Amino acid sequence: WYSYEFAKKHPDWEQLISSAEPYGKIHPLYGNGTTFCVNSPWRNWAFRLIKETMKTGVDGIFLDGPVVFSDCCYCQYCEEKFKKTYGENLPEKEDWQNFLWKDFIEFRRDSLAEFLRDAQKAMKEINSEGVIFLNAGGWQPSGWRVARDIEKMQDYQDFNGAEEFFHPKAEKSILATSMMAKYLTAGMKPAVVFNHYAMGSWHYIPLMPLEIKLALAQIIANRANPWICVFDPLAKNIGEKEPVAEVLGFAEENEEYYLKTSSLAKVAVHFSRQTSTYYLSQYTSLYKDLGTGKEEGLVLDQGTGKLVVDWERRKSINESLLHHSYIGCYLSLIRSHTLFDIILDKNLTSEKLKEYEVLVLPNSACLSENQRKAIKEFVRKGGKLFASFETGFYDEKGNLLEDKEWKEFLGIEEIEDLFPPMVGENYMTATEEFAGFPKSQLIERPIQTLKVRAKKSTRTPLFYLKPLPKIYMSLQGVSASPALLISKYGKGKVVYSPSLLEAFYGEYRIESTSQLITQIVKMLSLEEIIKMDAPSAVEIEVYEQKDSSRYIIHLINATGDMQRPIKEIIPVRNIKISLKVKQARKIYQLNNKETIPFVHEKERIEFVIPELKLYEVVVVEI
Structure with missing residues (x-):
């Protein structure tokens, strides 16, 4: 953040949006301020400032930013650098069918990583033992919009850090801080979760003590480092120090029990930055306005049914589905007391997967050829896989694949289409006793569901009912489309859900869906530790x-x-x-x-x- 007055002295430093206007003019930072570009001469000014700061004797530098903001940057320096790198001009607008747009997304991320690399170099010129780290973003699928990616940044920083702040009214899970800590520890560097004691945006009033204690406990229990910000300069507010002192005092007193620990988890859950960045589902009916499904005053909100056609909105819909997929998977496993690790894209290797018995791919849509090969080898040698929806249907840049062998690996003979998406009144049923559900038990059907045919010798314990276009209609019987495919591959096993099970639970918290997720994972596990x-x-x-x-x-x-x-x-x-x-x-x-x-x-x-x-x-x- 920089003041407008300072920016006037360096007009060529500002980040520009595609209309060539300064980002800070259109979107004032914190209501009054602007932002500079990591490819502009500002970078050299920042590096000099880092060196001067290190000369004072401090141990290191924390960069709360910079970020490359959405629709940025179109300054002259980015134009020149992009042209030199890719031989083309910057794309004019968001267009996920344009390969140049995808290059631009990668260019933005590379630019931020290169800034951090050179900032680290400047810092170490003064103190080779110094540390530097960036507020580099967490697990949220929208992170690509500000070019944040710990896998890209971790080579040039000493910690992987991200914010997880409490805000009243925000629909956050009680396990939000736990989730952030576990995600950050999946990286190659020590993790730190940035937390603050404040009552959301009321920064000079402390948060309820139990909220502070719970957040700090979740951080240290998941092997991340706590970091808490205090805004009250005079410490006038009662109760702001006690909860911090209690939890961190306990950790300090028992420090030896927190060091040099290794995970016992045999279940790995994949959080895919490739998918969150490049995934755009091929199924257009996914983008219809479905409403909330709420019924009030004899009126049911089923939306307009209109098709969303702009790219930005479509991308947001895919991000939302992935967001809820991660939350749903995380909550299901934590609430069932299942031990698991989060793994990142770089962890999808044959060597890393040897550490686990079960791999969960919650709609990991965008996978490279090498990643798909590693997953198949993992299963062939005895591993167990649980995958959902469009997992592996696209390459690492979101390009649709025609990989029949991969679909057969998942137990699929043919994909016909998407069932008509609808909130409510559509079901699946158990055709045999399965996962704690008796035969003929009705189970809520997730909204986003593929209509598939299973290949021969594939076990299909669940089937979808024929879709209903409206509520309060009579059931039309069981369809021919399986709702779960279980097949063998080599010495291992594959369980595939054509539905977005995890996203359905993440958004609607329907217990039967969580039961299905957790029982599948337990079924695939050899023995609970x-x-x-x-x-x-x-x-x-x-x-x-x-x-x-x-x-x-x-x-x-x-x-x-x-x-x-x-x-x-x-x-x-x-x-x-x-x-x-x-x-x-x-x-x-x-x-x-x-x-x-x-x-x-x-x-x-x-x-x-x-x-x-x-x-x-x-x-x-x-």
Whole structure:
């Protein structure tokens, strides 16, 4: 952010939108200010400032920005650099059918990464041991709009960091901070989650203490570093320091239990930056206005049915679907107490996948040829795959593929079309007892659903009912289209859902959908490392400290008073835990250092946590 007065002295430094107007003029930053381009001479001014700052003796530099804003940058320096790199002029507008537009997206990301690279170089010229990191963005699919990508940036920074702030009225999950922390730790660098104590945009009033404590506990339990911003310069507000001191004081006192840990998870969930950047579904009916499906005063909101035709809006629809897919998958697995890691695009290699038993691809639509080969090899050698909707139907740049072998790998003989999207009154049914559903049980059908035919020898335990165009109509019977395909490939197994199951749960929170997701993952897993009998609002994360011969179990209780900000956490008592381990010497809680009795049976130990308030760490010495 820079003032307009300063920008007037350097008019060629500003980021320009496609109309050649300064971004800050059309979209004032924080209501009053503008932004500069990473390819302009401003970069050299910034590097000099970094050097001068390092000369004062500070340990490093945190860059809260810069970013390349949406519809930017069309300044003379970007024009020249793009022409030199790609031999063409900058594309005039957003057009996902134009290869040049996709080059422009990559150009923006490369430009930001190169700025960070050169900033790091400038910093290290003064202090070779110094650190530098950027507010580089999180898991959200819209990150491409500001050119943020930790996979692109992490080579030039010492931490992967992103914001996860609380805001009243925002429809955020209680697990939002947990999700951000787990995503950032998927990178190659230490992770830090930027948090603040403020009541949203009321920066001089502290957030409810339990919200602060819960966020910090979720961060450290997921192996990320906490970072909290305080806006009150005089610390006049009561209660702003105590929750921070309590959680971080506990972590400091027990620091040895947080270091050199390794994940025990055998399930990997793919969060794809390729897909979030380039995915634009081929199915045009996906872009119809469907309304909310809400019924009020004898009126049902089913939208206009009109087709959205502009590229920006279509891209936003795809981002929203992917956004809810990630949330739905994350919430389902956390709430079922399933251990899992998030993996990124660069992790889809044969070597990395050896660490896992189950790979979950929640509509990972855009995959490279090498990634698809690695996934098939993983399954052929005994791995288990759970994929949904258009997974692998496009290459890494979003170009539609005609890969019949990949579709056969998923168990598909033919894709006919998309079922008419509709909110409500469409169903699938179990044609056999499956995933806890009895035969003939009706299950809510996700809105976005492909009509496919399964190849021979593929198990199909669920089928869609024939679609209904309106609510309150009689059911028309079971269709010929399977709702789940289960097939073998080599020594492994593939489960494919033609529906956007994860997005449906992420948006509508219908429990039967979550049950289906979690039971499929459990079915594919060889044996649960840890089992816990506790409410779904209790998160569990488990790590191993091999050097110290012990397991570290983190328990975070988000069982609150049903609204946010949370005023009260409801304690959970007598939590039964079963851990797969050949032997154990001692089990104890870090909060009170009390020893926990346990029983050992068939290479598992069982014990009970008497009470969990908000956060506890249990140590199992082996």
